[in-house]
Amino acid sequence: MATHADITRAARLSVAPMMDWTDRHCRYLHRQLSAQTLLYTEMVTAPALVRGGALHLLNHDPAEHPVALQLGGSEPMELAQAARLGADVGYDEINLNCGCPSDRVQSGTFGAVLMREPGKVAECVAAMRAAVDVPVTVKCRIGVDDQDPEEVLPEFLSRIVAAGCERVTIHARKAWLKGLSPKENRDIPPLDYDLVQRMKGLFPNLHISINGGIATLEDAEALLDSGLDGVMIGRAAYHQPADILAQADRRIFGKGHDTTAEDAVYAMLPYIEAHLSQGGRLHQITRHMLGLFAGRPGARSWRRMLSEGATRDGAGPELVEAALAQVTALAPEAKAV
Structure with missing residues:
Protein backbone atom coordinates (compact mmCIF):
# COMPACT_ATOMS: atom_id res chain seq x y z
CA MET A 1 0.00 0.00 0.00
CA ALA A 2 1.14 3.52 -0.78
CA THR A 3 2.41 5.68 2.08
CA HIS A 4 0.81 8.98 3.10
CA ALA A 5 3.65 10.79 1.33
CA ASP A 6 3.04 8.76 -1.83
CA ILE A 7 -0.64 9.68 -1.86
CA THR A 8 0.09 13.33 -1.19
CA ARG A 9 2.44 13.36 -4.17
CA ALA A 10 -0.12 11.58 -6.34
CA ALA A 11 -2.72 14.22 -5.43
CA ARG A 12 -0.74 16.74 -7.48
CA LEU A 13 -3.03 15.55 -10.29
CA SER A 14 -6.19 13.51 -9.83
CA VAL A 15 -9.18 12.37 -11.84
CA ALA A 16 -12.43 13.42 -10.19
CA PRO A 17 -14.97 10.94 -8.83
CA MET A 18 -17.84 10.93 -11.33
CA MET A 19 -21.03 8.93 -10.90
CA ASP A 20 -21.62 6.33 -13.62
CA TRP A 21 -18.22 7.12 -15.13
CA THR A 22 -15.24 6.42 -12.89
CA ASP A 23 -15.98 2.77 -12.27
CA ARG A 24 -13.23 0.18 -11.98
CA HIS A 25 -12.94 -0.32 -15.74
CA CYS A 26 -12.53 3.41 -16.31
CA ARG A 27 -9.90 3.61 -13.59
CA TYR A 28 -7.96 0.68 -15.07
CA LEU A 29 -7.94 2.46 -18.44
CA HIS A 30 -6.73 5.71 -16.89
CA ARG A 31 -3.96 3.87 -15.09
CA GLN A 32 -2.64 2.59 -18.43
CA LEU A 33 -2.13 6.23 -19.46
CA SER A 34 -0.60 7.52 -16.22
CA ALA A 35 1.18 5.59 -13.50
CA GLN A 36 1.26 8.54 -11.09
CA THR A 37 -2.13 10.28 -11.18
CA LEU A 38 -4.44 9.72 -8.21
CA LEU A 39 -7.69 8.01 -9.23
CA TYR A 40 -11.02 8.12 -7.41
CA THR A 41 -13.98 5.77 -7.28
CA GLU A 42 -17.49 6.87 -8.01
CA MET A 43 -19.18 7.99 -4.82
CA VAL A 44 -20.22 4.96 -2.74
CA THR A 45 -22.74 5.61 0.00
CA ALA A 46 -21.89 4.50 3.52
CA PRO A 47 -25.41 3.11 4.05
CA ALA A 48 -25.05 0.89 0.97
CA LEU A 49 -21.88 -0.63 2.42
CA VAL A 50 -22.81 -0.81 6.09
CA ARG A 51 -26.55 -1.45 6.01
CA GLY A 52 -26.89 -2.87 2.50
CA GLY A 53 -23.81 -5.08 2.53
CA ALA A 54 -23.00 -3.99 -1.04
CA LEU A 55 -19.31 -4.81 -0.69
CA HIS A 56 -19.03 -5.49 -4.43
CA LEU A 57 -18.99 -1.70 -4.80
CA LEU A 58 -15.47 -1.79 -3.34
CA ASN A 59 -14.09 -4.09 -6.04
CA HIS A 60 -10.96 -2.79 -7.73
CA ASP A 61 -7.87 -4.08 -9.49
CA PRO A 62 -4.49 -3.87 -7.73
CA ALA A 63 -3.19 -2.05 -10.82
CA GLU A 64 -5.41 0.94 -10.02
CA HIS A 65 -3.23 2.15 -7.13
CA PRO A 66 -2.89 4.89 -6.06
CA VAL A 67 -6.69 4.91 -5.76
CA ALA A 68 -9.07 6.62 -3.34
CA LEU A 69 -12.55 5.62 -2.20
CA GLN A 70 -15.09 8.42 -2.11
CA LEU A 71 -17.87 7.96 0.43
CA GLY A 72 -21.22 9.67 0.75
CA GLY A 73 -22.93 9.92 4.10
CA SER A 74 -23.52 12.08 7.14
CA GLU A 75 -23.61 9.70 10.12
CA PRO A 76 -20.19 9.62 11.78
CA MET A 77 -20.19 6.04 13.05
CA GLU A 78 -21.59 4.68 9.80
CA LEU A 79 -18.97 6.56 7.81
CA ALA A 80 -16.29 5.24 10.14
CA GLN A 81 -17.48 1.68 9.48
CA ALA A 82 -17.56 2.30 5.72
CA ALA A 83 -14.10 3.87 5.82
CA ARG A 84 -12.78 0.83 7.63
CA LEU A 85 -14.29 -1.47 5.01
CA GLY A 86 -12.57 0.57 2.29
CA ALA A 87 -9.21 0.64 4.04
CA ASP A 88 -9.41 -3.09 4.75
CA VAL A 89 -9.65 -3.90 1.03
CA GLY A 90 -6.71 -1.67 0.22
CA TYR A 91 -7.89 1.81 -0.75
CA ASP A 92 -5.11 4.35 -0.29
CA GLU A 93 -7.37 7.23 0.82
CA ILE A 94 -10.92 7.75 2.04
CA ASN A 95 -12.65 10.88 0.75
CA LEU A 96 -15.89 12.39 2.06
CA ASN A 97 -18.24 13.91 -0.53
CA CYS A 98 -19.42 17.38 0.47
CA GLY A 99 -19.92 18.62 -3.07
CA CYS A 100 -22.50 16.56 -4.97
CA PRO A 101 -25.72 18.58 -5.54
CA SER A 102 -28.06 15.84 -6.77
CA ASP A 103 -31.56 15.53 -5.32
CA ARG A 104 -30.91 11.90 -4.42
CA VAL A 105 -27.84 12.93 -2.44
CA GLN A 106 -29.62 15.81 -0.69
CA SER A 107 -32.42 13.49 0.41
CA GLY A 108 -29.79 11.37 2.13
CA THR A 109 -28.43 14.48 3.89
CA PHE A 110 -25.02 14.29 2.33
CA GLY A 111 -23.13 15.82 -0.55
CA ALA A 112 -23.14 19.59 -1.02
CA VAL A 113 -25.88 20.13 1.57
CA LEU A 114 -23.23 19.36 4.19
CA MET A 115 -21.61 22.72 3.42
CA ARG A 116 -24.32 24.06 5.74
CA GLU A 117 -23.19 21.81 8.59
CA PRO A 118 -19.43 22.14 9.12
CA GLY A 119 -19.76 20.83 12.67
CA LYS A 120 -21.34 17.61 11.46
CA VAL A 121 -18.70 17.24 8.75
CA ALA A 122 -15.99 17.68 11.36
CA GLU A 123 -17.58 14.92 13.46
CA CYS A 124 -17.63 12.66 10.41
CA VAL A 125 -13.99 13.37 9.60
CA ALA A 126 -12.92 12.76 13.19
CA ALA A 127 -14.75 9.44 13.31
CA MET A 128 -13.24 8.30 10.03
CA ARG A 129 -9.75 9.37 11.09
CA ALA A 130 -10.10 7.34 14.26
CA ALA A 131 -11.14 4.29 12.26
CA VAL A 132 -8.44 4.11 9.59
CA ASP A 133 -4.72 4.67 9.12
CA VAL A 134 -4.98 5.94 5.53
CA PRO A 135 -5.53 9.66 4.81
CA VAL A 136 -9.05 11.05 5.24
CA THR A 137 -9.86 13.88 2.85
CA VAL A 138 -12.84 16.02 1.84
CA LYS A 139 -14.17 17.24 -1.50
CA CYS A 140 -16.37 20.31 -1.17
CA ARG A 141 -17.84 23.32 -2.94
CA ILE A 142 -17.14 26.95 -2.04
CA GLY A 143 -20.68 27.19 -0.64
CA VAL A 144 -24.31 26.52 -1.44
CA ASP A 145 -27.31 28.66 -2.33
CA ASP A 146 -27.19 32.08 -0.64
CA GLN A 147 -24.14 31.39 1.51
CA ASP A 148 -21.30 33.89 1.29
CA PRO A 149 -18.28 31.75 0.31
CA GLU A 150 -15.88 34.32 1.77
CA GLU A 151 -17.39 33.59 5.17
CA VAL A 152 -18.45 29.95 5.05
CA LEU A 153 -15.48 28.39 3.29
CA PRO A 154 -12.80 29.46 5.82
CA GLU A 155 -15.04 28.31 8.67
CA PHE A 156 -15.70 24.99 6.95
CA LEU A 157 -12.00 24.39 6.28
CA SER A 158 -10.93 25.33 9.81
CA ARG A 159 -13.42 22.85 11.29
CA ILE A 160 -12.42 19.90 9.12
CA VAL A 161 -8.69 20.60 9.53
CA ALA A 162 -9.11 20.61 13.31
CA ALA A 163 -10.89 17.25 13.00
CA GLY A 164 -7.94 15.72 11.14
CA CYS A 165 -8.69 16.24 7.45
CA GLU A 166 -5.33 15.89 5.67
CA ARG A 167 -6.23 17.25 2.25
CA VAL A 168 -9.15 19.04 0.66
CA THR A 169 -10.30 19.36 -2.93
CA ILE A 170 -12.38 22.47 -3.58
CA HIS A 171 -14.73 22.60 -6.55
CA ALA A 172 -14.45 26.33 -7.19
CA ARG A 173 -18.20 26.86 -7.72
CA LYS A 174 -21.18 27.22 -5.47
CA ALA A 175 -23.83 24.52 -5.66
CA TRP A 176 -27.39 25.75 -6.06
CA LEU A 177 -29.46 23.06 -4.37
CA LYS A 178 -32.72 24.62 -5.52
CA GLY A 179 -33.28 25.78 -9.07
CA LEU A 180 -30.40 24.07 -10.86
CA SER A 181 -30.03 20.45 -11.95
CA PRO A 182 -26.84 18.53 -11.13
CA LYS A 183 -25.74 19.00 -14.75
CA GLU A 184 -26.37 22.77 -14.57
CA ASN A 185 -24.47 22.91 -11.28
CA ARG A 186 -21.36 21.75 -13.14
CA ASP A 187 -21.44 24.74 -15.50
CA ILE A 188 -23.70 27.63 -14.51
CA PRO A 189 -22.42 28.84 -11.12
CA PRO A 190 -19.37 30.97 -11.86
CA LEU A 191 -15.90 29.69 -11.07
CA ASP A 192 -13.95 31.52 -8.38
CA TYR A 193 -10.35 30.33 -8.59
CA ASP A 194 -9.18 33.44 -6.74
CA LEU A 195 -11.12 32.42 -3.64
CA VAL A 196 -9.45 29.00 -3.64
CA GLN A 197 -6.08 30.72 -3.98
CA ARG A 198 -6.91 32.86 -0.95
CA MET A 199 -7.77 29.75 1.03
CA LYS A 200 -4.26 28.48 0.36
CA GLY A 201 -2.99 31.73 1.83
CA LEU A 202 -5.18 31.30 4.92
CA PHE A 203 -4.30 27.62 5.35
CA PRO A 204 -0.69 27.34 4.15
CA ASN A 205 -0.19 23.90 5.72
CA LEU A 206 -3.33 22.37 4.22
CA HIS A 207 -2.93 20.50 0.94
CA ILE A 208 -5.49 22.15 -1.34
CA SER A 209 -6.45 20.81 -4.76
CA ILE A 210 -8.68 22.78 -7.11
CA ASN A 211 -11.45 21.36 -9.28
CA GLY A 212 -13.89 22.81 -11.79
CA GLY A 213 -13.59 23.92 -15.41
CA ILE A 214 -10.04 22.63 -15.91
CA ALA A 215 -9.89 21.42 -19.51
CA THR A 216 -6.22 20.87 -20.40
CA LEU A 217 -2.94 19.75 -18.93
CA GLU A 218 -1.68 23.28 -19.57
CA ASP A 219 -4.46 24.60 -17.32
CA ALA A 220 -3.35 22.20 -14.62
CA GLU A 221 0.28 23.25 -14.91
CA ALA A 222 -0.67 26.93 -14.61
CA LEU A 223 -2.72 26.32 -11.45
CA LEU A 224 0.10 24.31 -9.87
CA ASP A 225 2.56 27.05 -10.77
CA SER A 226 0.27 29.54 -9.01
CA GLY A 227 0.89 27.84 -5.69
CA LEU A 228 -1.92 25.33 -5.33
CA ASP A 229 -0.92 21.83 -4.24
CA GLY A 230 -3.05 19.80 -6.61
CA VAL A 231 -5.44 19.86 -9.53
CA MET A 232 -8.43 17.56 -9.98
CA ILE A 233 -9.83 17.17 -13.51
CA GLY A 234 -13.22 15.64 -14.23
CA ARG A 235 -15.01 15.65 -17.57
CA ALA A 236 -11.97 16.50 -19.69
CA ALA A 237 -10.08 13.54 -18.24
CA TYR A 238 -13.00 11.29 -19.10
CA HIS A 239 -13.78 12.56 -22.59
CA GLN A 240 -10.16 13.15 -23.69
CA PRO A 241 -8.19 10.84 -21.40
CA ALA A 242 -5.05 10.68 -23.53
CA ASP A 243 -4.88 14.48 -23.81
CA ILE A 244 -4.92 14.83 -20.03
CA LEU A 245 -3.08 11.73 -18.82
CA ALA A 246 -0.64 10.52 -21.49
CA GLN A 247 1.97 13.18 -20.68
CA ALA A 248 1.02 13.74 -17.03
CA ASP A 249 3.74 11.58 -15.46
CA ARG A 250 6.50 13.59 -17.10
CA ARG A 251 4.95 17.06 -17.06
CA ILE A 252 3.18 17.05 -13.70
CA PHE A 253 5.22 14.57 -11.67
CA GLY A 254 8.63 14.81 -13.36
CA LYS A 255 9.01 11.07 -13.58
CA GLY A 256 8.19 8.26 -15.95
CA HIS A 257 7.57 8.58 -19.66
CA ASP A 258 4.81 9.66 -22.00
CA THR A 259 2.30 7.10 -23.17
CA THR A 260 -0.13 7.09 -26.08
Whole structure:
Protein backbone atom coordinates (compact mmCIF):
# COMPACT_ATOMS: atom_id res chain seq x y z
CA MET A 1 0.00 0.00 0.00
CA ALA A 2 1.14 3.52 -0.78
CA THR A 3 2.41 5.68 2.08
CA HIS A 4 0.81 8.98 3.10
CA ALA A 5 3.65 10.79 1.33
CA ASP A 6 3.04 8.76 -1.83
CA ILE A 7 -0.64 9.68 -1.86
CA THR A 8 0.09 13.33 -1.19
CA ARG A 9 2.44 13.36 -4.17
CA ALA A 10 -0.12 11.58 -6.34
CA ALA A 11 -2.72 14.22 -5.43
CA ARG A 12 -0.74 16.74 -7.48
CA LEU A 13 -3.03 15.55 -10.29
CA SER A 14 -6.19 13.51 -9.83
CA VAL A 15 -9.18 12.37 -11.84
CA ALA A 16 -12.43 13.42 -10.19
CA PRO A 17 -14.97 10.94 -8.83
CA MET A 18 -17.84 10.93 -11.33
CA MET A 19 -21.03 8.93 -10.90
CA ASP A 20 -21.62 6.33 -13.62
CA TRP A 21 -18.22 7.12 -15.13
CA THR A 22 -15.24 6.42 -12.89
CA ASP A 23 -15.98 2.77 -12.27
CA ARG A 24 -13.23 0.18 -11.98
CA HIS A 25 -12.94 -0.32 -15.74
CA CYS A 26 -12.53 3.41 -16.31
CA ARG A 27 -9.90 3.61 -13.59
CA TYR A 28 -7.96 0.68 -15.07
CA LEU A 29 -7.94 2.46 -18.44
CA HIS A 30 -6.73 5.71 -16.89
CA ARG A 31 -3.96 3.87 -15.09
CA GLN A 32 -2.64 2.59 -18.43
CA LEU A 33 -2.13 6.23 -19.46
CA SER A 34 -0.60 7.52 -16.22
CA ALA A 35 1.18 5.59 -13.50
CA GLN A 36 1.26 8.54 -11.09
CA THR A 37 -2.13 10.28 -11.18
CA LEU A 38 -4.44 9.72 -8.21
CA LEU A 39 -7.69 8.01 -9.23
CA TYR A 40 -11.02 8.12 -7.41
CA THR A 41 -13.98 5.77 -7.28
CA GLU A 42 -17.49 6.87 -8.01
CA MET A 43 -19.18 7.99 -4.82
CA VAL A 44 -20.22 4.96 -2.74
CA THR A 45 -22.74 5.61 0.00
CA ALA A 46 -21.89 4.50 3.52
CA PRO A 47 -25.41 3.11 4.05
CA ALA A 48 -25.05 0.89 0.97
CA LEU A 49 -21.88 -0.63 2.42
CA VAL A 50 -22.81 -0.81 6.09
CA ARG A 51 -26.55 -1.45 6.01
CA GLY A 52 -26.89 -2.87 2.50
CA GLY A 53 -23.81 -5.08 2.53
CA ALA A 54 -23.00 -3.99 -1.04
CA LEU A 55 -19.31 -4.81 -0.69
CA HIS A 56 -19.03 -5.49 -4.43
CA LEU A 57 -18.99 -1.70 -4.80
CA LEU A 58 -15.47 -1.79 -3.34
CA ASN A 59 -14.09 -4.09 -6.04
CA HIS A 60 -10.96 -2.79 -7.73
CA ASP A 61 -7.87 -4.08 -9.49
CA PRO A 62 -4.49 -3.87 -7.73
CA ALA A 63 -3.19 -2.05 -10.82
CA GLU A 64 -5.41 0.94 -10.02
CA HIS A 65 -3.23 2.15 -7.13
CA PRO A 66 -2.89 4.89 -6.06
CA VAL A 67 -6.69 4.91 -5.76
CA ALA A 68 -9.07 6.62 -3.34
CA LEU A 69 -12.55 5.62 -2.20
CA GLN A 70 -15.09 8.42 -2.11
CA LEU A 71 -17.87 7.96 0.43
CA GLY A 72 -21.22 9.67 0.75
CA GLY A 73 -22.93 9.92 4.10
CA SER A 74 -23.52 12.08 7.14
CA GLU A 75 -23.61 9.70 10.12
CA PRO A 76 -20.19 9.62 11.78
CA MET A 77 -20.19 6.04 13.05
CA GLU A 78 -21.59 4.68 9.80
CA LEU A 79 -18.97 6.56 7.81
CA ALA A 80 -16.29 5.24 10.14
CA GLN A 81 -17.48 1.68 9.48
CA ALA A 82 -17.56 2.30 5.72
CA ALA A 83 -14.10 3.87 5.82
CA ARG A 84 -12.78 0.83 7.63
CA LEU A 85 -14.29 -1.47 5.01
CA GLY A 86 -12.57 0.57 2.29
CA ALA A 87 -9.21 0.64 4.04
CA ASP A 88 -9.41 -3.09 4.75
CA VAL A 89 -9.65 -3.90 1.03
CA GLY A 90 -6.71 -1.67 0.22
CA TYR A 91 -7.89 1.81 -0.75
CA ASP A 92 -5.11 4.35 -0.29
CA GLU A 93 -7.37 7.23 0.82
CA ILE A 94 -10.92 7.75 2.04
CA ASN A 95 -12.65 10.88 0.75
CA LEU A 96 -15.89 12.39 2.06
CA ASN A 97 -18.24 13.91 -0.53
CA CYS A 98 -19.42 17.38 0.47
CA GLY A 99 -19.92 18.62 -3.07
CA CYS A 100 -22.50 16.56 -4.97
CA PRO A 101 -25.72 18.58 -5.54
CA SER A 102 -28.06 15.84 -6.77
CA ASP A 103 -31.56 15.53 -5.32
CA ARG A 104 -30.91 11.90 -4.42
CA VAL A 105 -27.84 12.93 -2.44
CA GLN A 106 -29.62 15.81 -0.69
CA SER A 107 -32.42 13.49 0.41
CA GLY A 108 -29.79 11.37 2.13
CA THR A 109 -28.43 14.48 3.89
CA PHE A 110 -25.02 14.29 2.33
CA GLY A 111 -23.13 15.82 -0.55
CA ALA A 112 -23.14 19.59 -1.02
CA VAL A 113 -25.88 20.13 1.57
CA LEU A 114 -23.23 19.36 4.19
CA MET A 115 -21.61 22.72 3.42
CA ARG A 116 -24.32 24.06 5.74
CA GLU A 117 -23.19 21.81 8.59
CA PRO A 118 -19.43 22.14 9.12
CA GLY A 119 -19.76 20.83 12.67
CA LYS A 120 -21.34 17.61 11.46
CA VAL A 121 -18.70 17.24 8.75
CA ALA A 122 -15.99 17.68 11.36
CA GLU A 123 -17.58 14.92 13.46
CA CYS A 124 -17.63 12.66 10.41
CA VAL A 125 -13.99 13.37 9.60
CA ALA A 126 -12.92 12.76 13.19
CA ALA A 127 -14.75 9.44 13.31
CA MET A 128 -13.24 8.30 10.03
CA ARG A 129 -9.75 9.37 11.09
CA ALA A 130 -10.10 7.34 14.26
CA ALA A 131 -11.14 4.29 12.26
CA VAL A 132 -8.44 4.11 9.59
CA ASP A 133 -4.72 4.67 9.12
CA VAL A 134 -4.98 5.94 5.53
CA PRO A 135 -5.53 9.66 4.81
CA VAL A 136 -9.05 11.05 5.24
CA THR A 137 -9.86 13.88 2.85
CA VAL A 138 -12.84 16.02 1.84
CA LYS A 139 -14.17 17.24 -1.50
CA CYS A 140 -16.37 20.31 -1.17
CA ARG A 141 -17.84 23.32 -2.94
CA ILE A 142 -17.14 26.95 -2.04
CA GLY A 143 -20.68 27.19 -0.64
CA VAL A 144 -24.31 26.52 -1.44
CA ASP A 145 -27.31 28.66 -2.33
CA ASP A 146 -27.19 32.08 -0.64
CA GLN A 147 -24.14 31.39 1.51
CA ASP A 148 -21.30 33.89 1.29
CA PRO A 149 -18.28 31.75 0.31
CA GLU A 150 -15.88 34.32 1.77
CA GLU A 151 -17.39 33.59 5.17
CA VAL A 152 -18.45 29.95 5.05
CA LEU A 153 -15.48 28.39 3.29
CA PRO A 154 -12.80 29.46 5.82
CA GLU A 155 -15.04 28.31 8.67
CA PHE A 156 -15.70 24.99 6.95
CA LEU A 157 -12.00 24.39 6.28
CA SER A 158 -10.93 25.33 9.81
CA ARG A 159 -13.42 22.85 11.29
CA ILE A 160 -12.42 19.90 9.12
CA VAL A 161 -8.69 20.60 9.53
CA ALA A 162 -9.11 20.61 13.31
CA ALA A 163 -10.89 17.25 13.00
CA GLY A 164 -7.94 15.72 11.14
CA CYS A 165 -8.69 16.24 7.45
CA GLU A 166 -5.33 15.89 5.67
CA ARG A 167 -6.23 17.25 2.25
CA VAL A 168 -9.15 19.04 0.66
CA THR A 169 -10.30 19.36 -2.93
CA ILE A 170 -12.38 22.47 -3.58
CA HIS A 171 -14.73 22.60 -6.55
CA ALA A 172 -14.45 26.33 -7.19
CA ARG A 173 -18.20 26.86 -7.72
CA LYS A 174 -21.18 27.22 -5.47
CA ALA A 175 -23.83 24.52 -5.66
CA TRP A 176 -27.39 25.75 -6.06
CA LEU A 177 -29.46 23.06 -4.37
CA LYS A 178 -32.72 24.62 -5.52
CA GLY A 179 -33.28 25.78 -9.07
CA LEU A 180 -30.40 24.07 -10.86
CA SER A 181 -30.03 20.45 -11.95
CA PRO A 182 -26.84 18.53 -11.13
CA LYS A 183 -25.74 19.00 -14.75
CA GLU A 184 -26.37 22.77 -14.57
CA ASN A 185 -24.47 22.91 -11.28
CA ARG A 186 -21.36 21.75 -13.14
CA ASP A 187 -21.44 24.74 -15.50
CA ILE A 188 -23.70 27.63 -14.51
CA PRO A 189 -22.42 28.84 -11.12
CA PRO A 190 -19.37 30.97 -11.86
CA LEU A 191 -15.90 29.69 -11.07
CA ASP A 192 -13.95 31.52 -8.38
CA TYR A 193 -10.35 30.33 -8.59
CA ASP A 194 -9.18 33.44 -6.74
CA LEU A 195 -11.12 32.42 -3.64
CA VAL A 196 -9.45 29.00 -3.64
CA GLN A 197 -6.08 30.72 -3.98
CA ARG A 198 -6.91 32.86 -0.95
CA MET A 199 -7.77 29.75 1.03
CA LYS A 200 -4.26 28.48 0.36
CA GLY A 201 -2.99 31.73 1.83
CA LEU A 202 -5.18 31.30 4.92
CA PHE A 203 -4.30 27.62 5.35
CA PRO A 204 -0.69 27.34 4.15
CA ASN A 205 -0.19 23.90 5.72
CA LEU A 206 -3.33 22.37 4.22
CA HIS A 207 -2.93 20.50 0.94
CA ILE A 208 -5.49 22.15 -1.34
CA SER A 209 -6.45 20.81 -4.76
CA ILE A 210 -8.68 22.78 -7.11
CA ASN A 211 -11.45 21.36 -9.28
CA GLY A 212 -13.89 22.81 -11.79
CA GLY A 213 -13.59 23.92 -15.41
CA ILE A 214 -10.04 22.63 -15.91
CA ALA A 215 -9.89 21.42 -19.51
CA THR A 216 -6.22 20.87 -20.40
CA LEU A 217 -2.94 19.75 -18.93
CA GLU A 218 -1.68 23.28 -19.57
CA ASP A 219 -4.46 24.60 -17.32
CA ALA A 220 -3.35 22.20 -14.62
CA GLU A 221 0.28 23.25 -14.91
CA ALA A 222 -0.67 26.93 -14.61
CA LEU A 223 -2.72 26.32 -11.45
CA LEU A 224 0.10 24.31 -9.87
CA ASP A 225 2.56 27.05 -10.77
CA SER A 226 0.27 29.54 -9.01
CA GLY A 227 0.89 27.84 -5.69
CA LEU A 228 -1.92 25.33 -5.33
CA ASP A 229 -0.92 21.83 -4.24
CA GLY A 230 -3.05 19.80 -6.61
CA VAL A 231 -5.44 19.86 -9.53
CA MET A 232 -8.43 17.56 -9.98
CA ILE A 233 -9.83 17.17 -13.51
CA GLY A 234 -13.22 15.64 -14.23
CA ARG A 235 -15.01 15.65 -17.57
CA ALA A 236 -11.97 16.50 -19.69
CA ALA A 237 -10.08 13.54 -18.24
CA TYR A 238 -13.00 11.29 -19.10
CA HIS A 239 -13.78 12.56 -22.59
CA GLN A 240 -10.16 13.15 -23.69
CA PRO A 241 -8.19 10.84 -21.40
CA ALA A 242 -5.05 10.68 -23.53
CA ASP A 243 -4.88 14.48 -23.81
CA ILE A 244 -4.92 14.83 -20.03
CA LEU A 245 -3.08 11.73 -18.82
CA ALA A 246 -0.64 10.52 -21.49
CA GLN A 247 1.97 13.18 -20.68
CA ALA A 248 1.02 13.74 -17.03
CA ASP A 249 3.74 11.58 -15.46
CA ARG A 250 6.50 13.59 -17.10
CA ARG A 251 4.95 17.06 -17.06
CA ILE A 252 3.18 17.05 -13.70
CA PHE A 253 5.22 14.57 -11.67
CA GLY A 254 8.63 14.81 -13.36
CA LYS A 255 9.01 11.07 -13.58
CA GLY A 256 8.19 8.26 -15.95
CA HIS A 257 7.57 8.58 -19.66
CA ASP A 258 4.81 9.66 -22.00
CA THR A 259 2.30 7.10 -23.17
CA THR A 260 -0.13 7.09 -26.08
CA ALA A 261 -3.73 6.16 -26.70
CA GLU A 262 -2.47 3.22 -28.74
CA ASP A 263 -0.39 2.04 -25.76
CA ALA A 264 -3.50 2.11 -23.62
CA VAL A 265 -5.54 0.13 -26.13
CA TYR A 266 -2.94 -2.64 -26.31
CA ALA A 267 -2.66 -2.69 -22.51
CA MET A 268 -6.45 -3.07 -22.22
CA LEU A 269 -6.67 -6.18 -24.41
CA PRO A 270 -5.63 -8.73 -21.73
CA TYR A 271 -7.88 -6.96 -19.24
CA ILE A 272 -10.78 -7.24 -21.69
CA GLU A 273 -10.06 -10.94 -22.21
CA ALA A 274 -10.11 -11.53 -18.46
CA HIS A 275 -13.35 -9.57 -18.03
CA LEU A 276 -15.09 -11.53 -20.79
CA SER A 277 -13.87 -14.84 -19.39
CA GLN A 278 -15.62 -13.95 -16.12
CA GLY A 279 -18.93 -13.35 -17.89
CA GLY A 280 -18.56 -9.62 -18.43
CA ARG A 281 -19.61 -7.70 -21.54
CA LEU A 282 -17.29 -5.78 -23.83
CA HIS A 283 -19.27 -2.53 -23.74
CA GLN A 284 -18.84 -2.33 -19.96
CA ILE A 285 -15.19 -1.49 -20.67
CA THR A 286 -15.21 0.08 -24.13
CA ARG A 287 -17.79 2.73 -23.18
CA HIS A 288 -14.96 4.38 -21.25
CA MET A 289 -12.56 4.15 -24.21
CA LEU A 290 -14.61 6.13 -26.74
CA GLY A 291 -12.69 9.38 -26.19
CA LEU A 292 -9.18 7.91 -26.42
CA PHE A 293 -8.53 9.35 -29.88
CA ALA A 294 -10.52 12.58 -29.47
CA GLY A 295 -9.44 15.18 -32.00
CA ARG A 296 -7.41 12.73 -34.07
CA PRO A 297 -8.04 11.36 -37.56
CA GLY A 298 -10.08 8.20 -37.25
CA ALA A 299 -11.67 9.17 -33.91
CA ARG A 300 -15.17 9.04 -35.38
CA SER A 301 -14.64 5.56 -36.84
CA TRP A 302 -13.22 4.39 -33.52
CA ARG A 303 -16.24 5.66 -31.61
CA ARG A 304 -18.74 4.31 -34.13
CA MET A 305 -17.25 0.83 -34.30
CA LEU A 306 -17.11 0.47 -30.54
CA SER A 307 -20.51 2.05 -29.90
CA GLU A 308 -22.28 -0.10 -32.48
CA GLY A 309 -20.38 -3.34 -32.00
CA ALA A 310 -19.50 -3.70 -28.34
CA THR A 311 -23.04 -4.46 -27.15
CA ARG A 312 -23.47 -7.37 -29.57
CA ASP A 313 -23.36 -10.93 -28.29
CA GLY A 314 -19.91 -12.41 -28.61
CA ALA A 315 -18.15 -9.05 -29.10
CA GLY A 316 -14.55 -9.31 -27.94
CA PRO A 317 -11.08 -7.82 -28.21
CA GLU A 318 -10.95 -8.39 -31.96
CA LEU A 319 -13.50 -5.57 -32.33
CA VAL A 320 -11.21 -3.24 -30.39
CA GLU A 321 -8.26 -4.26 -32.57
CA ALA A 322 -10.29 -3.66 -35.74
CA ALA A 323 -11.33 -0.22 -34.50
CA LEU A 324 -7.70 0.59 -33.68
CA ALA A 325 -6.69 -0.46 -37.20
CA GLN A 326 -9.11 2.17 -38.55
CA VAL A 327 -7.34 4.84 -36.51
CA THR A 328 -3.81 3.79 -37.38
CA ALA A 329 -4.69 3.62 -41.09
CA LEU A 330 -5.58 7.32 -40.92
CA ALA A 331 -2.54 8.38 -38.89
CA PRO A 332 -0.34 10.95 -40.68
CA GLU A 333 2.71 8.68 -40.61
CA ALA A 334 0.70 5.87 -42.17
CA LYS A 335 -0.42 8.13 -45.01
CA ALA A 336 3.12 9.25 -45.69
CA VAL A 337 4.36 5.70 -46.28
